[in-house]
Amino acid sequence: MTTTTSTDELLSVRGLRKVYGSGPGATEAVRDLTFATRAGEMVCIVGPSGAGKTTLLRCIAGLLPPTSGEVTLDRHPVSGPPEGMAVVFQDYARSLFPWLTVAQNVDLPLREKGVARAERRRLVAESLDAVGLADVPNSYPWQLSGGMQQRVAIARAVAYEPRILLMDEPFAAVDAQTRADLEDLVRDLWHRLGITLLFVTHDIDEAIYLGQRVLVLSARPTVVLEDVTVDLPETRDQLTTRNDPRFHALRTHVHGLVQQAKRGEAARRAAA
Amino acid sequence: MRNALLGLAGVAAFLLLLETVPHTGLVDDRYLPPFSEMARALGDSAGTAEFWQALGDTLRTWGTGLALAFAAGTAAGMVIGSVPALRDATASTIEFLRPIPAVALIPLAVLLYGTGMEATLILVVYSAFWQVLMQVLAGVADVDPVARDTARSFRFRHRTRALRLVWPTTLPYAVTGFRLAASVALILTITGELIIGTPGLGRLIAVAQTSGAVAPLYGLVIVTGLLGVVVNLSARLLERRVLRWHPSVRQETAR
Numbered sequence: 390m391t392t393t394t395s396t397d398e399l400l401s402v403r404g405l406r407k408v409y410g411s412g413p414g415a416t417e418a419v420r421d422l423t424f425a426t427r428a429g430e431m432v433c434i435v436g437p438s439g440a441g442k443t444t445l446l447r448c449i450a451g452l453l454p455p456t457s458g459e460v461t462l463d464r465h466p467v468s469g470p471p472e473g474m475a476v477v478f479q480d481y482a483r484s485l486f487p488w489l490t491v492a493q494n495v496d497l498p499l500r501e502k503g504v505a506r507a508e509r510r511r512l513v514a515e516s517l518d519a520v521g522l523a524d525v526p527n528s529y530p531w532q533l534s535g536g537m538q539q540r541v542a543i544a545r546a547v548a549y550e551p552r553i554l555l556m557d558e559p560f561a562a563v564d565a566q567t568r569a570d571l572e573d574l575v576r577d578l579w580h581r582l583g584i585t586l587l588f589v590t591h592d593i594d595e596a597i598y599l600g601q602r603v604l605v606l607s608a609r610p611t612v613v614l615e616d617v618t619v620d621l622p623e624t625r626d627q628l629t630t631r632n633d634p635r636f637h638a639l640r641t642h643v644h645g646l647v648q649q650a651k652r653g654e655a656a657r658r659a660a661a
Numbered sequence: 662m663r664n665a666l667l668g669l670a671g672v673a674a675f676l677l678l679l680e681t682v683p684h685t686g687l688v689d690d691r692y693l694p695p696f697s698e699m700a701r702a703l704g705d706s707a708g709t710a711e712f713w714q715a716l717g718d719t720l721r722t723w724g725t726g727l728a729l730a731f732a733a734g735t736a737a738g739m740v741i742g743s744v745p746a747l748r749d750a751t752a753s754t755i756e757f758l759r760p761i762p763a764v765a766l767i768p769l770a771v772l773l774y775g776t777g778m779e780a781t782l783i784l785v786v787y788s789a790f791w792q793v794l795m796q797v798l799a800g801v802a803d804v805d806p807v808a809r810d811t812a813r814s815f816r817f818r819h820r821t822r823a824l825r826l827v828w829p830t831t832l833p834y835a836v837t838g839f840r841l842a843a844s845v846a847l848i849l850t851i852t853g854e855l856i857i858g859t860p861g862l863g864r865l866i867a868v869a870q871t872s873g874a875v876a877p878l879y880g881l882v883i884v885t886g887l888l889g890v891v892v893n894l895s896a897r898l899l900e901r902r903v904l905r906w907h908p909s910v911r912q913e914t915a916r
Binding site: 450451452469470472474475478480483484486487497498501502529531549 | 805806807808810811813814815816817818821825826829832906907908911
């Protein structure tokens with residue numbers, strides 16, 4: 390297990406618990422989560438649906454205060470959205486501002502950060518180019534396909550030059566072919582930029598294909614079932630990686646864990 | 662195109678009815694003269710300086726009142742809507758004040774301003790203000806949670822959030838509020854002029870009534886109706902211009 394107390398530890402989550410509401414109607418979404426990521430790491434988080442993955446991500450992003458426990462980024466406790474972090478949300482159509490063009494959407498956070506105009510122009514152009522959208526800066530997001538819209542959201546996050554990038558099931562709403570392209574895009578960007586990436590997904594194959602580590606979450610109330618190290622070659626390819634026997638072994642293992650998590654929940658329901 | 666033709670045909674049919682019914686004796690033509698007579702009377706008044714002066718007064722009262730109400734309603738709505746405590750504290754008061762018919766305030770307006778333009782103006786502002794305020798409040802409440810999270814995660818300042826997220830979200834609502842307010846403001850402008858006697862088309866209508874000039878009276882009524890149409894059309898045109906990105910306008914332009 391490669392968790393906690395390494396010197397280059399960037400993000401650390403300790404004893405995180407989140408309960409929605411209070412009294413008898415309270416729901417415990419996350420029970421006790423502890424893990425850490427090193428700088429430059431790509432960590433995927435999988436779990437059955439309703440496992441509190443989004444709750445966890447919102448707590449890390451400083452958008453939701455945890456009930457107890459602590460999230461630290463660079464040893465500073467996260468109490469609101471921290472500097473140097475960007476989030477790509479699942480719902481690109483609602484995350485992008487429809488009244489701004491593609492370029493303006495990417496530009497706005499940079500403006501807010503106080504980046505100089507010339508530098509902004511360069512960052513917008515480069516990031517749109519990096520996601521393969523250099524030709525549509527003046528279109529509106531709603532004129533683009535779903536996959537292209539999510540590329541805009543990724544470009545916006547990349548242009549922001551974060552040290553850590555959180556992605557919350559970013560490809561759940563796009564078709565399979567686009568999804569494969571976007572997975573490769575994310576791997577490629579992560580390699581080139583050397584950022585830390587935390588990628589939440591419900592898709593086991595996607596988690597293994599992308600990650601260096603896969604954190605498998607239990608069903609609600611959530612704990613970390615296992616921290617799986619993905620010992621696949623660094624250079625990955627949709628065809629060869631996915632046909633690698635090791636890939637299959639990992640998938641079977643993680644799949645088993647997720648099934649176990651679901652059964653655990655079913656058993657708890659039956660007992661209740 | 663087909664719709665426009667049908668619309669014109671409808672207007673023509675209505676005018677034809679208006680022309681023939683008095684001739685048939687179904688109604689007393691002392692109270693409903695044929696359309697041709699109304700039009701002739703209107704043509705006559707259009708030749709007088711008095712008519713144009715009154716039209717100008719009406720437009721000025723309407724425009725000033727609408728501008729004041731829109732500015733105040735938008736500012737109040739943005740502030741109240743953005744502060745939950747303020748919103749909760751004002752909700753019941755707004756629900757009480759809003760349904761009070763502005764015409765019920767006529768005695769008060771007269772006491773304060775006599776028969777000056779301000780007396781009507783206060784009615785116009787009062788009635789139009791609520792239309793704008795209610796729409797702006799609904800707009801501020803409609804900011805998308807994902808968009809809000811996005812703005813927060815990129816650490817947008819309050820000012821940026823208000824100008825770049827809340828205001829654009831509210832704009833479609835504000836434009837609807839403007840359109841509703843424009844109609845209501847016109848109604849109250851004419852009402853104030855008619856009842857209080859402040860300068861404008863409404864007062865001319867009152868004068869026509871007391872002097873028994875029925876055809877000119879109808880002529881003036883037609884002008885107020887046309888004003889209403891122009892006001893609504895311009896508001897819709899404005900709506901299309903400022904809301905190019907909005908789904909309702911997108912679909913309309915795609916057709």
